[in-house]
Amino acid sequence: MWFTKKDRIDDVARQLAHSPDFMCRRIECKGRNVYVLFLSNLINHAHLHQNVLSFIHEQQHISIDQLARCLPIGAVSICETEKEMASYIRDGWAGIYIEKEKRGLVVNIAEKVERSLEKAETESLVLGPKMSFTESIDTNIRILRQNVTDPKLVTEKIMIGVRNPLEVRVVYIEDIADETNVQTVKQRLEELHIDEVIDSSVLAQMLDDHAYTIFPQYLLTELPDRLAYSLLKGRIGIFVDRSPTVIICPTTFFSFFETTEDIYLRWAMSTVLRAVRMLGIFASIFLSPLYVAVITYHYEVIPSALLLTIGESRSRVPFPPVIEALFLEFMIELLREAGARLPTKVGQTMGIVGGIVLGQAAVDAGFTSNVLIIIVALSALGSFTAPSYEMGATIRILRFPIILLAAFWGLVGIFIGVSILLIHLLKMTSLGRPYLSPIYPFRFTDMKYALIRLPVRFYHQRPKTNRPQNSRRFSWREAMKRKDLDE
């Protein structure tokens, strides 16, 4: 079909919803009209002038094919229809029509807005690389390629979203990652018929095995080194355009409690740190329920040295222990939420006002007991030791039903809660892989990847939990050899 140039340009404009920044530049060149179409907000103007407009101007002979061959621009494509061209222009490309030619040409002169590389904030580290991913998938892939130079690195592109298409990249190491896992991820992504996905965290929820659980099933990270480490251990990463966090799958429960710092630190330190973290999490879930259960039902188990302290501070409180505990937990949650929503400077003041003034005043006024303040503060601290923000939030919520169970049934209630939690965790999967591995199914050799750390020479095999195609990392025998000069 052949339209007049006017029709064609109108058609493109219609496709772009008559956007006011849609521009059509007409250049006369050797007696033929050349039209350059673009959205002025999206393009790099200097690029347009130097490499497109002046280039066309200088041409002796002009045709679409010739331009496609000679334009000094990396990404060039020929379009057959107006719709196709409009979608390119929407991405910041420029469209070129030449009078009396059927096809159009698009060139990439887009200038995407993105922030510069910054230090990781949600997963801050003391030791190790500090760079974090940004919102641009191109930059993120670039960072990844700098981190993983393995030739077997695959970055597969899948588009998701009918209305607002989004570029998603599935990355893995071809000869390490388990094929079934890769197939599952791809299948789940391809089966998503959805209008739009806003962020990688939303995509992660769409990929969930269990929709109703409160536990996160995929790890979200903003650290390139963590992604690289996971890929090389046989996991799969999913990049999502416009999102600074990368999905790592399949994930186990324990990987939410490890940081890359564990790997960078010496084995003894990171073993202790992991133990501290696990204890913190445990305390965070069970300390306040234990307080409620003991004070309400089981005063027998209080050691005699503590009996007076607890009794004296409790005797001033007019509420039952469960109300007291819920009140204080609510207060801490309020402080946390207020602190998170406020700008940093005001947030600090909030912390001081809330933490010290409110806490002290609550005790003085006889609203809560001293002991409970300590317990609640401890459990709040414990929940913040979870390196994953998502898991930390989960643990904070988890405490409330257990407090209620403790208030209803005492210690028995807590154990019912623990049992239900345990059964739930045992049944859970992430990408079809057991969530509680290496505890269940029990994989002894994977313990060093989950609960403890050993000296590096013991890491000669990749974790079996990830089902790597090739589990060998280096020769165990050689690593155990003494390497002295005189040998």
Added chain:
Amino acid sequence: MKWFIVVMLLLSGCVSPRVLERQGIITAAGFDKKGKMYEGGSVMLSFQTTGSSMSEVIEATNKTSKGLRQDLEAQTSHDLGSGQIRAVVYGKELAEEDGIFGLTDTLQRDANIGSLVYLAIAEPSAKQVIKSKKHEDTPDIGTYLYRLIEKNLRSESLLAATLHEFIHSYYDVGKDPVLPCLSLRDGKPIIEKVALFRGDKFVGTVRLDESFYIKMLASEYNTGLKNITVPRDDVAPLLIKKKGKKVNIVFNEIRTKRKIKLISQKPAPHFRVTVKLQTEILEMSEKIKPIMQANIHVLERAIEKQMKKEIEQLLSKLKAYNTDPIGFGQIYDHSVRRLQLTDKQWYKLYNNAKIDVDVSVSILRTGTID
């Protein structure tokens, strides 16, 4: 899940809460005999909103211990909770005449009361011990008694019994319970003696230094220091001076191996007690020559001789009380085949039983400086 929530709400009424500060926490209880009734007192801890907490003794008289409990409840605004009870004291008169099993049995059946509660006998009455105001730095007398008994049980020669152990030895054929015997000095409860029982009835006491041997023979516990007085002649080769009659030696038990064996049943049971004691000498009342490998056995033999004598004295004393805290009856029961020993049979046999004592002492060191 929804069923779980429904069940949770429905069943939540089934447990009655016992909130800590609403409880009048009993830390010690005492029982005495008053005519045909029991007289009981409890130390109740009540938390004060200001200042330090107080302990209060409340008393009642009734026919049964649970009846006592009801009378006590009438005297306080708190719910009496016995979950933190640490020590139960029985008056000597009560223990001697009625026996204390009936009272310990109710303690045992109460699920709130741990079976590691310490029992003790009080002289002259439990009431006086419980009402004592002298309890050092502890907040109440119950905690004081608990710590007093526990410390002396751990490191000294006290033989003590928890509720569990008392009930166990009571039901066990061929073994009698022992309990610490509390008495007052300047109004402060202290441990001076160990009370002996036959069944659940108090029969008499032995001094703490005698209970050293009972503890040594009956249990594997460390027994602590022992002061022994030997005749001068026995250690003469070691002494520098030649005057005086007796020499005191203090030693510390390091490791003891004891063995009681039934060597013949007829005509009367005949036991052999072998004790192998490894000790260190801590103190002697007189200057002595340097102890060498060559002369150390003089000291060892002297101690052996004296200990053998003291053990034999103790055993005859126990026989006179007709009580068997060491558990010879148990050994007899274990050693004789196809025998269902009863207490009655055993006391008859025990009276005629012959017990040989064989002590061997080895001194490992004479003070840690060498």
